[in-house]
Amino acid sequence: MNKTKNITLNVEGMTCSNCALGIKKQLEKKGLDNVSVNFSTGEVSYNNTIELNLKEVADSINSLGFKVVDEGEVTKNQEGISTIEKQFYFTLFFTIPLFLHMFFPHDFFLNNVWVQLGLCLPVFSVGVWHFGKSAIGSLKTGVPNMDVLIIVGITSAFGYSLYGSLAYYGLPEAHNYLFFETAATITTLVLLGNVLEYRSVKQTTTAIKELNQLQKTEAKRVLSDGKIELVEYDDIKVNDILQFNTGDKVAVDGEVIWGDAIINEAMISGESVPLSKGIGSKVIGGTIVEGGTIKIKAEQVGDKTVLAKIIELVKNAQQDEPQIQRLGDKVSAIFVPVVIGLSLITFSLAFFVFNISLQQSVMQAIAVLVISCPCAMGLATPTAVMVGIGRAAKKGILIKGGSTFEQFANAKNIVFDKTGTLTTGNFVIKKTKLYTQIEEQELKNILFSLEQNSSHPIAKSIANFLMDDAVILNLVDIKEIKGFGIEAKDIEGNIYQLGSSRFLNKGVESETHSIYLVKNNELIAGVDIEDELKENVAETIALLNKQGLNTILLSGDRREVCDELAAKIGIKTVFSQQLPEQKLAKIDELQKTNTTVMVGDGINDAPALAKASVSISISNATQVAVQTAKIVLLNDKDLSQVYEAFLISKHTLKTIKQNLFWAFFYNVVAIPIAAFGFLNPMVAALTMAFSDVIVIGNSIRLKSKKLK
Incomplete structure (x- = not known):
């Protein structure tokens, strides 16, 4: 194989x-x-x-x-003048005098057909070369494009004029057959449209360009003898020692092995507050050192870095088409043959049925060819998708595909996991209850001194929470007891036990607490803890509710904990004590009635995430999250990115609909006007050129418009 x-x-x-x-x-x-x-x-x-x-x-x-x-x-x-721009300027030079003679008549222009032919021929040659190659190529594939219509239009005008020049040379009626300016002006105006389109499309792809500029950077490599050499990005290898100073851009992903620095990671994660990095901290390529000096050991280089993967995701996402585009694609595929047919019908009816003059019938048929614009329909969706993906990427939101915009914007349910999604996973003390004559400060000191010796995640969280408010005690004989908690003695011989209710004497009645503190077999305090909420959780839920989404909490935690959290942050529906397979079944049930979004950490919620129409992973861009989720939020501290992703999706879909409406409306209105002879072919060419620009311009507007 x-x-x-x-x-x-x-x-x-x-x-x-x-x-x-x-x-x-x-x-x-x-x-x-x-x-x-x-x-x-x-x-x-x-x-x-x-x-x-x-x-x-x-x-x-x-x-x-x-x-x-x-x-x-x-x-x-890309750095110089593009080929299409050179062709436009070349044709413009010859077209201007040919076009102006209609407004400033002069016998030399009117009577000398060879001057008009001489001015038109270079323009016509460029048009045949530029549009002809593309037209023939599209016919070979069975998908005729806009250039087929243009080449038929300018060839008809040029051929008709050439015939008139040869047949009526020297005769007064010769000028009735001269439409060289029409062929030249159509060519130049369509090239102008292509230039504007080229420049506009470049603006819609700035996200990739900006990300690539972040990626390619030099770095200072520290050699074994301590000397420093400057190396190009492509020459950096895994395990190289690199040094970065204030103002430098970190070149690759790695681990800090010396020094400390303040690093701005906004361009990667959307996190606006610079982060402090010390020995053992991970750094990401493309981020900026705002203060300090560090040396890192390169761990991921080239296409393995986080930034390289983001660039690849953004590129791949642009290939994924929303369902709404299928209508435009179907119409575009049959559009050119239909327009050519309409053009022939226009000529036949005008000349043979309504006895309109030959030249006017030809002009009406050419106007129908030139006014038609399947390009606008083809550009309607991808340009909006590119801008939407780019705007999201700059905010640290990776949206994997145009179809994700459509699904998220049309969603009715949004389901949240609790731990690691709505909460940080770091526990804080909610309240305490003292059962003996113990002071609050003494309790803090005992808790801190015990918990800092435990490897349990909750113990670590409590120790971090009390770090600035407690004094460490001198404890000995410290040991962790599996299933119970931690035990230790102080210098006076008192035995402290901290952990589950298993430490309590059977005869002791107590309220339900998260943690119990026992001294010499006597309950002295109960501690209630809660998982710390992420930033902007309640605000985000409120905004999603306001948008008409049904917010749902789906968690394996206890019912009372889930109900309390939901009431606190405004979530409408709660499903608690759910096992992974039950979560999957619940998502499946919700999906049967409405499009459902699942927000989880990308690892333990993988089955439910995979089942949802749109899966959003709140993680540190782990490989699992990047691969399974349709949307990855690189800033895992702030839940407001979920709402921002929804708004971008909503407005991207809105922009696509506006673009498609304009593309269809334009053709529905313009073709009949041209067919009835109310549009000169040159005006038709100008109108056609700007129809694409209107569609692309509307997409570009999405880059900076206020989302609400």
Whole structure:
């Protein structure tokens, strides 16, 4: 069996989803698997299970009118003036005088058809070369694109004008057949639309560009003799010792082995407050050292770093299409043949039925061809998805695919796990009850002195909670008793026992507490603890409730604990004491009636997360969370990112609907107007060019619009 190898190629010349669809079909015909084409980033990836020669694949793509280039060429082209911009400026030079002669008549222009032909020919040649290659390539794949309509339109205008020039040269009626300015102006205006579209699409992909800029950075490598050398990002290896000073960007993921620093991780996790890092702390590539100096040992480099995985997730997410796009794709696939048919019908009815002049009938038919714009429908969804994913990524929210936006925006239920999701997993003392003449401060001192010797997670939490308020006591004979708790003696010989009710004498009656403190077999205090809430929990739940979502708590914890928490933070429905299989069944039950979102820690809730329509993992971007969840929140301290993810999803879907409405509305209204002769082909070309820009502009607006 052949080993599967994933290959990514950079392709120039793709302008819309039809171009991408054509390449995809071509490569699938070659027998390649898992073909993914992103026209916005210019990337084509596939699994080469049949060991197809790379040159064959490239030639196959090039034969469609596109160009496979290496990464260096892509960077070079992005830095200078693009090919499409050069073509536009070239055609504009010849089109302006040809176009202006209609407004400033001069006998030389009116009577000399060869001057008009000479000005039009360079523009027409560029148009045939640019649009013709793409049109022929799309016809080869069976997915005709917008360029087919453009090439038919400009060729009709140029051919009709050329025929008139030759047939009526020198005759007064010759000017009735001259539409060279129409062919030239259509070509130039459509190229202008492509330029605006090219620049606009570049703005929708800024998220990946910005993330890539974060990734590529130099670093100072510490050599064995203590000397420091500057190394490029690609030359950093695992176990290298790297030094970073104030203002430096951390190059790769690693562990601090010397020094301490304040590091801003906002660009990765969305956490606005800089974090203190010391020996043993983990650091993430792409973050900024705001103060201090550290040396780290490189642990993950290249495509293994957290940032590299985020970039890959963002790229892959753009390939996933929401269901709403399928309607647009279906219409786009049959759009071009339908428009050509409508154009022929327009000419036939105008000339043969309504006795409209030949030149006017031709112009109306050309206007129908040029006004039509399947590109707008193809751009409606992917541009909005790209902007939405980019906005979310900058906030530390990884949304894996366009379909996730649609599902989250349409959700009715949102289910939360408790521990590790709504709470931090760190326990704090809620209240205490003293049963003997013991002071509160003395109780704190005993609790702190005992718990700091225990390895139990709750004990560690209580010790951290009391660290600043307690004094350590001199205890001896400290030992942990499995199933009970911890026991120790003080210097006076008093025996302290802290833990479960098993330490209590059978005759002692007490209230139900989380922890009991016993001194010399006598109950002296009861301690109630609670799991610490994450930031903005109650505020987030309130906002989700306001949006009409049914908030649900699904936990394995005791009923009274869950009910108390739900009442405190405003959750509507509670399911407590649920085992993993019961959680799964409950999600399945909720799914049958409404789209359901599950928010969990990505590990112990894995079955329920997998079952939900949208799974949100609140974790430190662990591998399990990244792989299983559809949304990963990199800031695991603040629950408000859940609401932010919902708002981004809601407004992204809204933007998609607006774009699709405009694309359909534009064509429904514009085509009849052109068919009835109310639109000059040149005006039609200008209108068509800006229809794409309107769609993309609406998507770009999502980058900065206020979400509510």
